[in-house]
Amino acid sequence: MILWVLGYAEKSKIRVMAIKDRLKQPIYTAELYIKDSHKGPRPHKIRLLTGKKEEFIPHQQFIELLRSANRIMLAEGGDPANETAFMEMLKGFQLSADRVKICKHCLINKRFNFVNSKSIKYHDELICLDCAKEELLRAVRSAGVQYGEKSIDFLEQVLVKTRDLDRTIRMLTPDRLDPEFTRYDTIWTNPASATVRIKNLPLQKKFKDMLLERSETLLPVQALSIEAGLLEGKNQFVVSATATGKTLIGEMAGIQNLLDKKGKMLYLVPLVALANQKYDQFRERYSKLGLTTSIKIGANLIKTSQRVKMHTSPSADIIVGTYEGIDHMLRSGNADYLGKIGTVIVDEVHTLEDQERGHRLDGLIGRLRYVAPEAQFIYLSATVANPEGYAKKLGARLVRYEHRPVPIDRHLLFCQENEKAKLISQLAKEEYSMLSSKKHRGQTIVFTNSRRNCHKLAAALSIQAAPYHAGLSQYERKKIETRFAKGELPVVVTTAALAAGVDFPASQVIFESLAMGVDWISVQDFLQMSGRAGRPDYHDRGIVVLMPVPGKSYSGSQSDTEEEVAIKLLQGEMLSAGVQYGEAEQLEEVLASVAVTSSVQDLRKIHNMMFGNYDLERLIQRLQNYRFLERKGNRITLTRFGKIVATHFLSVSKAFLIRDAVLEENKPLQIVTNLEFFDAAYFKYANQIGSSLHVNMPSRVFQGATLDIIFDGESLSQLDVKIRELMLSFASDFLTCACKDSPYCGCAEQKFSEKIIKLRTEALEPEQIVKRLEEKYGISAYQGDVFGYLDNAVRNLDAVELIAKVHSKKGVAEEAKKLKKKVQG
Template identity: 35%
Template sequence: MEVKVSRTPRKRKKEYKFTFSLGSTQEEVLVTFDSKGERPYPSKCVLRDPTGREKLVSPKKLIKALKESKKVLISSDERTSSDADEVKSFLRNFQIKFEEVTFCTSCLQRGKYKTETSYFFEGKPVCMKCAIEELKRLLKERIGDFPDFILEKAIKKNKEVRKAFLELVEISEPNEITVFRTIQEKKPKKLDRIEVSSLKIPNKIKESLIRWGINELNEMQTKALNSGLLEGRNLLVVSPTGSGKTLIAEIPGVTRALNGEKFIYLTPLVALANQKYEEFKDKYPFLKVGIRVGVDRLKTKEYVEIRDTSIDCHVIVGTYEGIDYLLRKGREIGPIGVVAIDEVHNLGDEERGWRIRGLIERLKRKYDPQFIFLSATVGNPEELSEELGATLVLDEERPVPIEIHVIPVSGKRKIGLISKLVERESREISTKGYRGKTIVFTNSRRKVEEISQKIMALPYHSGMPYSKRRAMELAFNRGKAKAIVTTAALGSGVDFPASQVIFESLTMGNKWLTKAEFYQMLGRAGRPSYHDRGRVVILLDPKGSFMGSSEKEVLEELLSPGVDRIEPNPIISADFKKESEEILAFLSSGITKSYEDLIEIHRELEFPSTLGKILSFLLEDDLVRYSNGEIKVTRYGKAVSESFIDPVTSREIKRRILSSRRGRCDKCDPLEMAIELKPFTNAYLGEDIYSEIKDKVSVRLFSGTTLEFLSRPRGVNKGTLRKISRLVQKYLSCNCKDSPFCGCGELKLSMEIVRKRIDDKLDPSQISKEFEEDGLLLYSGDVFNWLEEILHLLHGIERISEALGEIKYSKITREIRKRIEDPWG
């Protein structure tokens, strides 16, 4: 039993609290002393049990209990008080040993005892936990919520709560308090490295690698080599960004390309495919490199064609969909030696994961190549490698250390701090001779433009024309800018060699970042060929909140151990549309006509629906036919599959096409059909309207809050009201019962974009400029991408109508498509 002695909060002079603790059981005795000469003695002892009930006990029982106790602790706060001397004298008189300690004053007020009191608040000793609570209270009143690790570091440094508070209020740069942790670099052993010159690969490849400064394989690359890289074994390589994963795919890929087989390198983004295409052309000039990222191509005066789209190449770089199109079409790509799937964690993407899984299975069944799966962020690598049938090569250590800092700063101060951080980083020169450069991640295109202008950095987002984005890539990579500002959506896209990454926001559009996205972006800091270390700075708004969560709560989750689990087989959770599209894709590609093979594929990919249900739907809609023991895709089914249109949606397209012949369809126009399937939604309020109402609405025109406000505007000046009225009259007025939430606005805006393209013969940038007069902001890159998607859908409708024998309808659709593709032709 342990006894702790302290003054009671009551103002009676000689009352002390003796707290007896045994395990979780605790009882208190309130003691008043009566001094008889120099021998103080308890005059009254009141026992208080855990329920708060009190009863008198004899002093003898108190003395007996004290003597039986293992330890008696008395607060040293009363060391100079005559009352404390009285208690100590009493204990000494009865030969009761005691120890003087300092209790946390805040804990004492709550009836708790803590002796770890190295810190102070208002001159009184407190424990770390109470110091943090007091500091939190002070900061919340003035600024907002700070992460606990920052509070603890500030208290340890300053010892006094108010001093820590004053330092945190003025914090404006990374320091020992803001650093969350440092991800240390792994020092590879010389034994783990293999000289490029000793590899059993063609001399041409060795010479190219050495010319590029690659003289030896690092430890992770060596691990891949020892795992069967050159023996044709499938590998899942999980390693941080900048660790040299791509080279692992290149070594067997280029080797087999020289021996007559193709090397296919697949990425999720067109921008990343373009970058790899240029890199491979420069690195391996003795090989023919092609690129496949889509079928339809919008002709513009701004667009610069850089592609060799032929598949008669040694190396084909493409997007997942670009190669899958060739498979679905039944094109013979040729003997494939190696397929690299970059950013394979995209299997976890709800929109694309199931198609990627189907693509992998189609490539495997048709060509049986060696697969090299690459990713920097997989939370369940063992499970994923087993599902993919690949040997795991795991290296979680970085080639350079990364410092992760968190700086709490309000939204208004962020831009000034970003500018200061960028400038400071640019003054640092690594031992390799490179100046520091910064990537700033934010959550919207508008912010990209705003921040880049204010800090004199390069803007980069998918709303920009390709030619402009390419110019920004080259300028940044050649050191012509200190920083580039981009959206979180491009966090796993183009590879910019930066030493510092700044998170201006923890959201991506209208949702919080996931752990996988966060670590993809974080990993952009520091490259072994350029930098000695990477630095990540997270600018946390202490009062920031979104969708019911505070920024602080989200940050704590992002920084907690572990990475998001990737669903190894996303088809498991696919809906019927996706399932039927995948089965049709296998039949369309010519990989099989056998029911037995389909049973195996169905079992391998673990479709939720039965194979019988899927095939019944495909047969019923004449997408496939059963003949002579084989399941054969029809012309209509092949047209649907090549167009990446799911069979459920194609049924409605088919119905409208056939109804148009009978003149009994009011929504049979091919352009209207395509727009209905994919309306333009990336419209934003222009600055002249948004600047006055930004506290009331979202910047996105078609968000619920914006539509609601625009339908009943209030609290705006007359000039803004007139602009809103014109905007509503032109795009948001209709007779629908649930207007403006009916979707008519998207359709009207979409039709106007196409009209400006066809009738006015405008480029995407010119179309974007035209909408400024309506008080709208449309990024030219978004207009370009959407028009290409409409071309893709029109091409699909054209294929389907031709397959159905509706030649006239197909011709009309083709004419519309050609006029959008090239209005000057």
């Protein structure tokens, strides 16, 4: 047995521990009182600290304990006078003590542990890890919010990593923003030396001179692409972080192929906002080379005074388009209008894994590879979990560059909902006050989970900020993009849905929410969004800030809380969801592909190039049974009905809904509003209604709880007169059906959708329609949503007209045509 005795000098006594075999829990703890005698300091009394009645150790027994100890120790930091008395007492017994550093928190709790330079800092002293964890847990429990187990594990990891308890506890109270306390990690850049000089590239002189105006050398990923055969016509799948120069890879191939007369350049993107921006960039840049640029973003059918005029001819040298915009040409049988295609650049190709739109991009790529087999295909993505698998299926060489263009500091800021606006304002102000070595101010993108929150948060910030989302009109979005690009706008608040959208040169990205709607964002979404922080042409570094609310979740089905999701995202690795979709989507893609070939053999070739798993024979038979296709041996064609379905991006179920309604000679207005409701409507006075009725009033009009409140006459009687009149007006116009399930039968949504279309037929523009809804019903909507709904209504009315003609319903066809023209304006 090893026996140690430890003493610690307090003001009037010495705390003594008897320690066996180096265990943290001593055999016993006692208080030693020393008195002066003619022989020097000697034990006066030794009281055991047992918690029971007073018990003392005889002097001789204590002295024997000291003599039998393998080691006597005196803890540093005690009362100097008593330390001297203790050492003198030991000297009187021909004994001595080693001075040691111990954990004072252990001492208080009647435990023993040494500390050293690797122990935990806390209040200008060192304590052991066990005590630090206890203090941390105490701080977490007194924070007033519920932290999950994973969050506590993470905080303990921070504690071990930083060896600083004060810093770790400060993460719980971020009212004093100190980056040293909130920084989770830094993702460093690893800049490769320039290996490819632009002047040495085999490019036409006028194009090369244009590139040399921007730089003398290529960026690393661009150099890798050149080495992988970019200018030799090789198909490539380029995976690299945002702002590493991927776009120029596509441009170098596309413009050089154009100048070499190999065919035009198609640049495909998932969002209209991104297509608009690329269109503006390419038109300005390449008109100097005598090249024309046009845009294809689907059938823009609504005429408004705010409409930005754009060149849309398919005869242009460069065509920028959304996936659907280009696919519409193929589905319409107009692939020949595109002319000779030399290069196809597909940006944000990871959209293939999107549950709703992935099948359409998969089909589009397959169809383009078929109609332009000689073209060079360049696929671009910042984040893909399985790049090797993608490259193989796409028939492309993988070009992968894993380093960021500038370092990123990632910060984790636990906070409460009511603190966010203040904290974001402070972070944004600090960032906007900074000037990079490239003389650019720091600007901030804030991601939140809904359009409503974009407006609410932008208005709550004490620094100039603008909401930005797909619900705004093209004109409004353009203004914001321009102001941000000029450095005039410090903050843009946007939704996760625009993560892959417009190129805002921000140095700081703040995640006000970690959800998209009510669903947590994925690791892939997070990397895509956080990758937008820091641009090498503008900034020296990027900042990413996550602001989770401990204990928060967005739906009852979520087991993780927001701070636990934050930690998962920071630590996470991407998982490939794969490109999978159901039979309804497969039927749509087969139908769309028949629009570009009449050969079953070629149809099989198209679908073999796609990611989706197709049983082609079975699907063809199904479409034949639906009378969408006709087949004679190896020859296959669309019926008139099938061509309408393919061209209008209709699912099989929607096609039959229209057909059945046409055969019943329903009104076209009723048909299109039953096909698609306008549900992006909000009660302008939702907060006031909620306060008056003491309920949590949802802002969306057509949520069940909202309709419950409005449907209840007693509730309405408690409202302010003005608001009550608006609600009564809404109820009398839209909640008057006799359905058994009213108001949850869908009639209210259908009538409201009809109202929007009818207002449009009165020659009102989307902005005026929104104003009318606010005045009469206290309901607000976004211009972009109204515009999009009317655009879809025109497309559906066109389908109704054509399907009515197929089935010889001339009256329905004529009525649909007249309504379509009025809605178009």
